[in-house]
Amino acid sequence: MKHITVVAAVIEKQGKILCVQRGVSSLHYISEKWEFPGGKIELGETEEEALLREIKEELEMEIVVEKKIGTLTHQYPDFLLTMHAFHCTSKQEPTLTEHIAFRWLNIRELKNIDWAAADVPVVRLFSNEF
Numbered sequence: 001m002k003h004i005t006v007v008a009a010v011i012e013k014q015g016k017i018l019c020v021q022r023g024v025s026s027l028h029y030i031s032e033k034w035e036f037p038g039g040k041i042e043l044g045e046t047e048e049e050a051l052l053r054e055i056k057e058e059l060e061m062e063i064v065v066e067k068k069i070g071t072l073t074h075q076y077p078d079f080l081l082t083m084h085a086f087h088c089t090s091k092q093e094p095t096l097t098e099h100i101a102f103r104w105l106n107i108r109e110l111k112n113i114d115w116a117a118a119d120v121p122v123v124r125l126f127s128n129e130f
Helices: 047-059 107-112 117-128
Strands: 002-013 016-021 038-040 064-075 079-089 101-105
Touching: 002 047, 002 117, 016 107, 038 047, 047 064, 047 079, 064 117, 079 117, 101 107, 107 117
Parallel strands: 002 079
Antiparallel strands: 002 016, 002 038, 016 101, 064 079
């Protein structure tokens, strides 16, 4: 079974959290689901370096990494995912280069969208901090 390690940014701006929606995928369980932005860690990168690079590539945003929220593992049908999630801040708006939509939501609203399964525990962890 393939094992993928990624980083995810829970980006906060003026009390709202950035959520991005994936495009259509052949993997039905992640197709058009909402997620926290991020991506794979490249060889030689720290988690924080990967996060800064991925957010710049995917959203053309500069972020400040505030603190690590936690590390979670999720078993999808085709692969095992390990996600390192970080609380981040930004003063910018995203420019979508890979996702089809974005929303800025308050903590209460996070539970109202259709999250990718691996991101659900991050929503719970982050929500419990407030």
